[in-house]
Structure formats: C-alpha cells, structure tokens
Amino acid sequence: MLSKVYDPKPVEAKWAEAWQAERLFISAPNPDRKPFVVVIPPPNITGALHMGHALNNTLQDVLVRYQRMLGREAYWVPGTDHGGIATQNVMEKMLKAEGKTRHDLGREEFLKRTWAWYAECGNTILGQLRKLGCSLDLNADNVRFTMDDKRAASVFEEFRSLWDKKLIYRGERMINWCTRCGTALSDIEVEHEDEKSKLWHIRYAFEDGSGSVTVATTRPETMLGDTAVAVHPEDERYKGKTGKKLKLPLTDRLIPLLADEGVEKGFGTGAVKVTPAHDPLDFEIGQRHGLENIRIISYEGKMTNCPEKYAGLNVQAARKLIVEDLNAAGLLEKEEHYKHSVSKCSRCNQHIEPLVSEQWFVKMKGLAAPAAAAAENGDVKFYPPSWKKPFTEWLGNIQDWCISRQIWWGHRIPAWYCRSCSGAGLKFSDKGELSRVSFAQGAKPVISFAKPAACPDCGGTDLLQDPDVLDTWFSSALWPFSVFGWPEKTKELAYYYPTSVLVTGYEILYLWVARMVMSGIEHMGKPPFSQVYLHGIVRDKHGKKMSKSLGNVIDPLTMIEKYGTDAMRFSLMAQTLGGKDIPFSDDAIIGGRNFVNKLYNVARFLQMYLPETPAPLTAERPGELADRWITERFAGALARSKAAMAEYDLPKAQDALYAFVWDELCDWYLELAKPRLAGPDKEKVLGLMLDLFTGALKALHPFIPYITEELYSTLKPYLKTGEAFLLKAAWPEPGAAGTGASAQMEELMAVITQIRAARAQFEIPPGKQIKVLAASSDPAALERLRTGAGYVKLLAKVEDLALGADIQKPPRSVSAISGQFNIYVPMDGAVDLEKEKARLAKELERVQRDSAQCLERLRDPSFMGHAPAAEVEKIKARASDTQGKMERLTAILEELK
RNA sequence: GCGCAGUUAGCUCAGCGGUAGAGCGCCUCUCUUACACAGAGGAUGUCACAGGUUCAAAUCCUGUACUGCGCACCA
Numbered sequence: 001m002l003s004k005v006y007d008p009k010p011v012e013a014k015w016a017e018a019w020q021a022e023r024l025f026i027s028a029p030n031p032d033r034k035p036f037v038v039v040i041p042p043p044n045i046t047g048a049l050h051m052g053h054a055l056n057n058t059l060q061d062v063l064v065r066y067q068r069m070l071g072r073e074a075y076w077v078p079g080t081d082h083g084g085i086a087t088q089n090v091m092e093k094m095l096k097a098e099g100k101t102r103h104d105l106g107r108e109e110f111l112k113r114t115w116a117w118y119a120e121c122g123n124t125i126l127g128q129l130r131k132l133g134c135s136l137d138l139n140a141d142n143v144r145f146t147m148d149d150k151r152a153a154s155v156f157e158e159f160r161s162l163w164d165k166k167l168i169y170r171g172e173r174m175i176n177w178c179t180r181c182g183t184a185l186s187d188i189e190v191e192h193e194d195e196k197s198k199l200w201h202i203r204y205a206f207e208d209g210s211g212s213v214t215v216a217t218t219r220p221e222t223m224l225g226d227t228a229v230a231v232h233p234e235d236e237r238y239k240g241k242t243g244k245k246l247k248l249p250l251t252d253r254l255i256p257l258l259a260d261e262g263v264e265k266g267f268g269t270g271a272v273k274v275t276p277a278h279d280p281l282d283f284e285i286g287q288r289h290g291l292e293n294i295r296i297i298s299y300e301g302k303m304t305n306c307p308e309k310y311a312g313l314n315v316q317a318a319r320k321l322i323v324e325d326l327n328a329a330g331l332l333e334k335e336e337h338y339k340h341s342v343s344k345c346s347r348c349n350q351h352i353e354p355l356v357s358e359q360w361f362v363k364m365k366g367l368a369a370p371a372a373a374a375a376e377n378g379d380v381k382f383y384p385p386s387w388k389k390p391f392t393e394w395l396g397n398i399q400d401w402c403i404s405r406q407i408w409w410g411h412r413i414p415a416w417y418c419r420s421c422s423g424a425g426l427k428f429s430d431k432g433e434l435s436r437v438s439f440a441q442g443a444k445p446v447i448s449f450a451k452p453a454a455c456p457d458c459g460g461t462d463l464l465q466d467p468d469v470l471d472t473w474f475s476s477a478l479w480p481f482s483v484f485g486w487p488e489k490t491k492e493l494a495y496y497y498p499t500s501v502l503v504t505g506y507e508i509l510y511l512w513v514a515r516m517v518m519s520g521i522e523h524m525g526k527p528p529f530s531q532v533y534l535h536g537i538v539r540d541k542h543g544k545k546m547s548k549s550l551g552n553v554i555d556p557l558t559m560i561e562k563y564g565t566d567a568m569r570f571s572l573m574a575q576t577l578g579g580k581d582i583p584f585s586d587d588a589i590i591g592g593r594n595f596v597n598k599l600y601n602v603a604r605f606l607q608m609y610l611p612e613t614p615a616p617l618t619a620e621r622p623g624e625l626a627d628r629w630i631t632e633r634f635a636g637a638l639a640r641s642k643a644a645m646a647e648y649d650l651p652k653a654q655d656a657l658y659a660f661v662w663d664e665l666c667d668w669y670l671e672l673a674k675p676r677l678a679g680p681d682k683e684k685v686l687g688l689m690l691d692l693f694t695g696a697l698k699a700l701h702p703f704i705p706y707i708t709e710e711l712y713s714t715l716k717p718y719l720k721t722g723e724a725f726l727l728k729a730a731w732p733e734p735g736a737a738g739t740g741a742s743a744q745m746e747e748l749m750a751v752i753t754q755i756r757a758a759r760a761q762f763e764i765p766p767g768k769q770i771k772v773l774a775a776s777s778d779p780a781a782l783e784r785l786r787t788g789a790g791y792v793k794l795l796a797k798v799e800d801l802a803l804g805a806d807i808q809k810p811p812r813s814v815s816a817i818s819g820q821f822n823i824y825v826p827m828d829g830a831v832d833l834e835k836e837k838a839r840l841a842k843e844l845e846r847v848q849r850d851s852a853q854c855l856e857r858l859r860d861p862s863f864m865g866h867a868p869a870a871e872v873e874k875i876k877a878r879a880s881d882t883q884g885k886m887e888r889l890t891a892i893l894e895e896l897k
Numbered sequence: 898g899c900g901c902a903g904u905u906a907g908c909u910c911a912g913c914g915g916u917a918g919a920g921c922g923c924c925u926c927u928c929u930u931a932c933a934c935a936g937a938g939g940a941u942g943u944c945a946c947a948g949g950u951u952c953a954a955a956u957c958c959u960g961u962a963c964u965g966c967g968c969a970c971c972a
Binding site: 004005006192199215216217218219230262263264266267268271272273274279280281282284340341386387389390393394397506509541543574575577579580581582583585587588590591593594595596597598600601602603604605606607608651652655659666667670671753756757759760761763765766767797849850853854857860861862863864865866867868871874875878 | 900901902903908909910911915916919920921922925926927929930931932934935936937938939951952953965966967968969970971972
C-alpha cells in the first residue's frame with residue numbers, strides 16, 4: 001500500500017522530465033487543425049523567477065493545456081528577454097561587488113560577460129519554467145531570445161522600415177534622464193511619486209530698478225539655466241511689465257519677463273521662472289518664444305555651464321548652496337513646506353532629470369490610431385474588459401517614443417557614420433570611442449545592419465556605429481511575429497500568426513501590449529492576438545507589494561519545494577479573478593495541497609479494490625439512484641467548468657471540479673459505494689467510479705498537471721481505452737443532465753443530514769448504530785424513503801429504520817423535521833428536554849419567519865399584481881411547505897410540555 | 898485635478914434583482930482499514946453610508962465617505 005500522504009517531489013520531477021524528453025509540447029503547422037498559439041511574455045534575464053512569473057505562466061499553461069485537450073494545435077512559444085537596462089543594472093551590481101564599473105571593463109568585455117550571464121541565467125529560468133509544469137518545449141532548438149540572430153534580423157527590419165517611412169527620426173527634445181542609469185528613458189519608464197519638499201519664493205529684480213517679480217519654485221538650482229520669467233498674458237499684476245528685462249540672481253545675465261498662456265494665474269505669485277532645458281513646460285514656453293536652452297545639469301547630474309562656484313556640484317548640493325546664497329543676498333522671500341509629485345526611474349528609483357537632449361524617436365500618432373481602432377471595434381478584446389478604455393485613451397494621447405538608450409546591453413542602433421563626412425557631429429570619449437552623435441552638428445547616418453564597406457558620400461572606409469542601443473521594448477514589440485522568423489516569410493509565421501491570446505500583467509499594458517498591437521498592425525497587417533488576458537500582481541497576505549526591503553517576498557520555488565507545484569498552481573488559480581491583485585500566503589497554498597492529497601487518496605481507495613493484475617473492467621455500469629445522481633452531477637460540473645473557461649474565469653472553472661470531487665464524489669458517492677464494492681455489483685460500481693474519477697482527472701489536468709498525469713498512469717490499465725499521456729487526452733464532454741435523480745437524492749441527503757445533526761447534538765457516539773423512525777402523511781414520499789433506506793442506514797449509522805404514516809413519537813426521543821418527514825431518534829437514557837425544546841424552538845422560529853414573509857407577500861396586492869407567475873408559484877409552494885413544517889413542529893413541542 | 902476599480906462572516910473573496918455563500922480560521926465530537934493534508938456537526942453578517950428606482954435591492958441609479966490603482970506640466 002502506498003503512503004497515506006502524497007509526496008509530490010519525485011512525481012513532479014518524473015513527469016517534467018518525461019514530457020520534455022518525449023517532446024510533447026512541440027508543435028508544427030498542421031492544416032487539419034486550428035492552431036491555438038500563445039507567445040510567452042519573455043522573462044528578463046535578471047535572476048530567478050518570482051511569484052508574478054509563477055502566476056503569469058500558470059495562467060498560460062492552464063489555457064494552453066485546456067485547448068490542447070480540446071483538440072487545437074496548441075503551441076506555446078518559449079523565450080527570454082535580454083532586458084536592457086534591468087539586466088545591465090544586474091551586471092553593474094555584480095561588478096560593483098568586485099569594486100569595478102563597466103567602464104573599467106570596456107564595452108566589449110562587458111558585453112562578453114553579459115552574454116555569459118545570459119547563458120547561465122537563461123538556463124536557470126528555463127529550468128524553473130519546467131518546474132512550474134509549463135507545457136513549453138524547452139529544448140534549445142525551440143527557445144527564443146530577444147537578442148539572438150533571428151530576432152536581431154527582425155529588429156533591424158523594424159528599424160529600417162520605420163526609418164524609410166520617416167517614422168524614425170532623430171531630434172532634440174525634452175527627455176527623461178536617469179543620472180544613475182546614465183541613459184534617456186521613455187515617458188512610461190518613469191514613475192511619479194508624491195514627495196515632501198519646499199516651495200521657494202525668489203525675487204528677480206527689474207534691470208531698470210522698477211521693483212521686482214517673485215517666482216515660486218521647487219527647484220531653485222535650475223535658476224542658473226533660466227532664460228525668462230513668464231506670466232499669464234491677462235494677469236493684471238504684471239500689466240505693462242512684460243517685455244522688460246530682469247536680472248537673474250547669482251549671475252550677470254538678463255532675462256525677459258514674457259507673457260504665455262501656459263502659465264496659471266492662480267498658482268503662487270503667478271510668475272514662473274523658465275528653464276527650457278530642464279522642465280517640460282518651460283521647454284514648451286521656450287519653443288513658443290524662441291528662448292535659448294541653457295543646459296546647466298550634465299548627463300552625470302552635475303552643475304555645468306554656470307558660475308564656477310557651483311560647477312561640478314551635484315543637484316542636491318547646488319540647491320542647498322544656492323538657497324543659502326539667495327538668502328544672503330536678500331532675494332529669498334519665503335520658504336514653505338510643499339508636497340509635490342516627482343519623477344523616478346522605474347528601474348532604479350533615482351530621481352529623473354528632465355533635460356533637453358538629442359535622441360532617436362519614433363513618431364507614434366499614425367501607428368497608434370489603427371491600434372486604438374482595433375480595440376474599439378473588438379478585433380482586440382480585453383479580459384477584464386475594463387482595460388479597453390485606458391488602452392485606447394493612452395493611444396489617443398500618445399507622445400513620440402524615445403527609443404535610444406545610452407547603455408551597452410541591447411540591440412545597437414543600426415546607424416553608421418563616416419568619420420570624415422560627419423565631422424563635428426561625432427563626439428569621442430577619452431578612450432577615443434564614439435560617445436555621442438549630433439545630427440544638428442553634422443552627423444550623417446547610413447542605416448545598415450552590418451558595417452558598410454564604404455561611405456556613400458566620400459567612399460571612405462572609416463565608419464563608426466552609433467554608440468546607443470535600442471529600448472528593450474523595441475524588440476519586445478515584435479515578439480509575436482519575430483518568434484516565427486519575421487521578416488522571413490516562414491511557414492510557421494503563416495500558420496501561427498496572429499496568435500490567440502496574450503496573457504500578461506496589467507502593469508505592462510502600455511509598455512508592451514500596446515506596442516505589440518501597433519507593430520503587429522504596421523508590419524503584419526493584423527493585430528498580433530485577438531484576446532488580451534490581463535492579470536494582477538501577486539502581493540503578500542496583507543495586500544502589500546512584495547519587495548526585498550519589506551522582507552515579504554514569497555519565492556515560488558520555496559513554495560514548490562514545500563507543497564508541490566500542483567498545490568501552488570491550484571491556489572494561484574483559485575484566487576486570480578477579474579485581473580485583481582492577489583494576496584498570497586502559505587495558508588492559501590495549504591488548500592491546494594490538501595486537494596491534491598485528496599485526489600491521491602481517491603486513487604488509493606480505488607486501488608484497494610482493483611485487481612492486482614491490471615485488465616480493463618467490464619463495460620457494464622450500475623444504474624441505481626446514487627449512480628444516476630453522481631453521473632448527472634459530474635455532467636453539471638463539467639458544463640459549468642467549460643462555460644467558465646470560455647469566459648476566462650479560471651477560478652470558477654477549477655472550483656466546479658473541486659466541489660464535484662470533494663463534496664459529491666468523495667463525501668457521498670464514495671461512501672455509498674463502499675458496501676457495494678464488497679458485493680455482486682463490485683465491478684460495475686468500480687467501473688463507474690473509474691469513469692468519473694479519470695474524467696475528473698482529465699478535466700483537472702490543465703490546473704494540476706502532475707498529480708492528474710500520475711494517477712491517470714496508474715489507473716489507465718483498467719480502462720478500455722487510454723492515451724499514453726493524459727495531457728494528450730481529450731477534455732471530457734459533459735453528458736446529459738436533468739434526469740431527475742438529483743432531486744430524489746437530495747431528499748435523502750437532507751434526511752441523513754438531519755439524523756447526523758441530531759446524533760451530534762445529543763452526543764450519540766459516532767460509531768453507534770441506532771434506531772430511527774420516520775413519519776409522513778405523503779405516501780409517495782414514504783415510498784421514496786423506503787427505496788433509499790439503504791443509503792440512510794449506511795450514512796447515518798441506522799440499524800433499524802421504521803417508516804409509516806401513523807408512526808407516533810416514541811417517549812424519550814429526539815425529533816427533527818426534514819422535508820415531508822418527521823424523524824424521531826429514540827434515546828437510550830433520558831433526553832435533555834430543555835436542549836431539545838430549545839433546538840426545536842429555534843427551528844420553529846426560523847420556519848415561522850420564513851412563513852410570515854411568504855404569507856405577507858401573498859397578501860400584498862402589488863406583489864401579486866406585478867411579480868411574474870413563476871415567482872408567485874414559488875412563494876405559494878414555500879408558504880405551504882413552511883405551513884406544514886410549522887404545524888408539525890408545534891405539535892412536537894406541544895407534546896414535550 | 899481627471900479617470901478606473903473596490904468596500905459582503907475574524908481573514909481572503911464569490912454572489913450582481915426574488916429565502917446571504919465558499920475556502921481558511923474558530924467551537925464540539927471522532928485516529929470509523931482512501932485521506933486527521935480527514936470525517937460529522939456547529940457558531941458567526943444593519944452585505945461602507947445616505948437617498949432614489951422597483952411588487953421586491955447586497956444586487957440597478959445618484960450622491961457621500963474611505964481604500965487601492967492608473968493618467969496629468971500646476972512651477
């Protein structure tokens with residue numbers, strides 16, 4: 001006999017291995033079948049998988065396994081993402097531990113190391129996906145990487161084609177600069193956070209001595225780059241003063257006071273200092289008035305282009321010193337506490353410096369419009385649907401996308417410059433490497449994947465590649481078709497594109513999903529998927545975001561080690577609803593583990609009765625009430641589960657099966673079957689149990705693949721037909737329901753429950769066989785109970801069940817009411833009369849309340865006049881039912897007096 | 898500031914017009930040869946608040962309050 005408790009570890013390892021070795025998850029174009037395609041959101045190669053990955057990949061796996069069992073040509077395409085800044089940061093952290101920076105290594109050596117890291121980390125991630133039970137073919141020939149050769153070809157094609165269409169351009173714009181990461185970022189890689197700060201009021205005096213203007217600012221240090229002060233054109237306070245010059249404090253520069261609609265009259269003093277090089281609004285004002293952009297903060301975050309005193313200071317230090325100097329000069333009018341929103345780098349949490357810089361951009365408006373239309377007209381559908389609006393609104397307000405990053409790890413921008421023709425447009429580092437490019441100062445690009453043999457203008461051969469790399473999302477945007485070899489016209493691309501559903505967290509809806517939709521339409525002519533399933537974030541049990549600093553991180557691998565993969569998957573699926581965030585804890589997993597153990601024990605139970613030498617059982621099936629009932633219940637559970645799957649309601653789909661197995665198959669049917677397994681019906685009953693249980697295993701397989709595959713493999717030899725692997729089996733078809741067995745069975749179940757309750761409350765020892773009497777004035781009901789007497793005797797431990805229309809309550813007995821029946825349980829000794837009275841009185845009260853409610857409604861003319869007939873009938877039936885119960889209860893209570 | 902979600906049993910959440918539900922936790926009994934990772938029984942709720950619609954509201958509408966999340970140039 002097997003152990004009482006299931007040990008998932010060896011079982012999960014065995015099947016994970018077998019599935020990969022047999023290559024059961026590989027797919028090939030098959031014109032006879034409809035494909036079901038999912039591309040994995042490729043995990044960044046930044047370390048181990050976390051709980052979010054566990055959720056994301058389990059969701060996909062459930063969908064893919066389910067569709068595979070429904071007969072679709074299922075293909076879930078695996079891969080990893082090079083992860084741009086995120087990965088570079090990981091590398092830099094490791095270097096820091098060695099006391100080095102990437103500059104100590106140089107670009108080439110740094111990239112060599114990162115590729116080595118990719119080999120290591122990429123494999124770790126694939127191993128972890130395998131552990132999660134993902135039905136991904138993880139053999140090397142099937143795994144993609146966003147920076148492998150084929151994907152590099154896709155990225156180049158994307159760049160070239162957008163460049164040719166003039167959708168990629170280079171220009172000087174306000175961008176978000178992270179001084180820690182040392183690169184530009186796109187707008188959506190910036191997070192906003194409220195921060196306590198101060199609002200400083202600074203006085204700028206007019207050149208002509210006619211007083212002054214006071215500006216309010218949260219960033220006094222940027223005043224060194226001011227090129228104007230602006231007020232609203234209709235602000236009375238500044239009537240006649242605009243156009244005059246102001247003396248910029250701490251410098252010898254003069255700046256104009258000008259009028260601009262962008263200034264809000266109500267805020268502060270109504271006058272705003274204008275620093276076009278370091279503030280987005282100021283940049284716009286500057287553009288409108290032709291102001292000069294004076295960059296006083298360097299890419300390193302240090303003061304520059306300013307009086308020597310401040311040069312080289314970091315922003316914080318400069319702020320402190322400047323405030324002191326202004327105060328000393330009597331120009332600081334006041335300082336107030338102020339809370340405002342600051343920009344932070346989503347990768348390293350450092351403050352972002354907005355600054356003007358020449359970068360590569362993609363023009364987005366024209367790309368966004370068809371993507372928004374696809375969402376509007378339903379070509380791309382969202383689950384939950386509430387994401388459609390934010391999606392289309394974001395596309396509607398889209399800004400151009402800054403795609404160049406001043407880092408090393410990534411797809412290098414395929415632009416080359418001739419050293420002699422580009423002249424002053426090329427800037428070099430101390431080491432003589434090309435460090436920055438300026439088209440404004442004369443750099444001329446040649447777009448090419450490989451180094452061009454010669455400069456098309458002068459024929460020179462000294463060409464240098466652009467030092468920047470592309471935003472990591474630039475390659476991710478192509479993922480649903482680059483994985484199939486685009487721009488090559490492969491047969492995979494033709495068969496699998498567009499994919500079926502994209503499953504991802506809502507936090508990358510704009511960063512990734514929107515861009516995939518745009519590039520899919522642009523390059524393939526169709527959106528890359530028709531459905532988007534957006535899930536929430538896995539949080540700790542209190543709903544807090546998991547983070548290393550809070551110490552509340554739950555590691556999926558630890559959970560798997562402790563409870564098994566199936567248990568973790570089960571509990572994740574039980575909680576992921578409506579795209580909401582998921583509070584997760586050890587406690588939550590235990591329910592999953594217990595269920596897996598329950599299944600395991602059902603199999604153990606069956607094995608006790610199955611012959612030792614496996615052979616298919618008889619094809620005959622039993623047909624008594626319990627058999628018809630359980631068959632009907634299974635059909636219902638399958639139907640509910642299937643319907644829920646169609647709506648992406650995975651918890652409901654799973655729960656329907658869970659409830660069937662536990663509450664019906666185990667708690668009732670299996671108990672009822674026990675004696676029959678020792679009798680002549682043994683093989684037929686066993687056959688039905690095997691049908692139902694293996695059916696449930698199939699239906700549950702997408703959720704808990706390991707235990708179901710394992711149990712199926714042990715039971716398969718007893719089945720007439722069986723597939724080699726459960727995962728290749730067909731998902732069971734719901735059979736017919738509504739044979740009437742349920743109502744009849746439930747009547748008996750209610751009687752059993754009543755007897756059990758009486759036993760428990762009057763402390764009749766659980767093992768003791770008792771005598772029970774049941775009376776009813778309804779002969780048909782009595783007949784039904786007579787037929788089902790065996791069930792009652794078995795499950796309520798009754799050795800003698802007396803039935804009759806005129807049965808009287810025996811003295812020293814406990815009473816209960818169930819449906820049509822008065823049930824009496826004679827007691828050995830004296831009955832605690834007070835307890836019995838209290839129990840019945842409580843029941844009477846409940847019935848009375850119900851009855852009164854029904855009668856009141858039936859007396860209410862507006863109810864009778866308005867409610868649908870069916871509803872009225874229902875209430876009438878309830879009224880008569882409760883009336884009967886009341887009378888019977890009252891009679892019993894009367895007798896007890 | 899604008900928008901979107903949420904507010905139901907101690908906890909996590911279902912239910913979304915016709916008698917308040919599940920899982921976990923809690924209490925009582927039971928190690929009955931599938932399972933104590935179990936079985937049987939039990940307790941627990943002005944369904945955030947205020948209005949409205951309706952014969953009937955946890956469920957629909959309006960508003961308020963909190964909570965969370967997006968978006969936003971208020972210096």
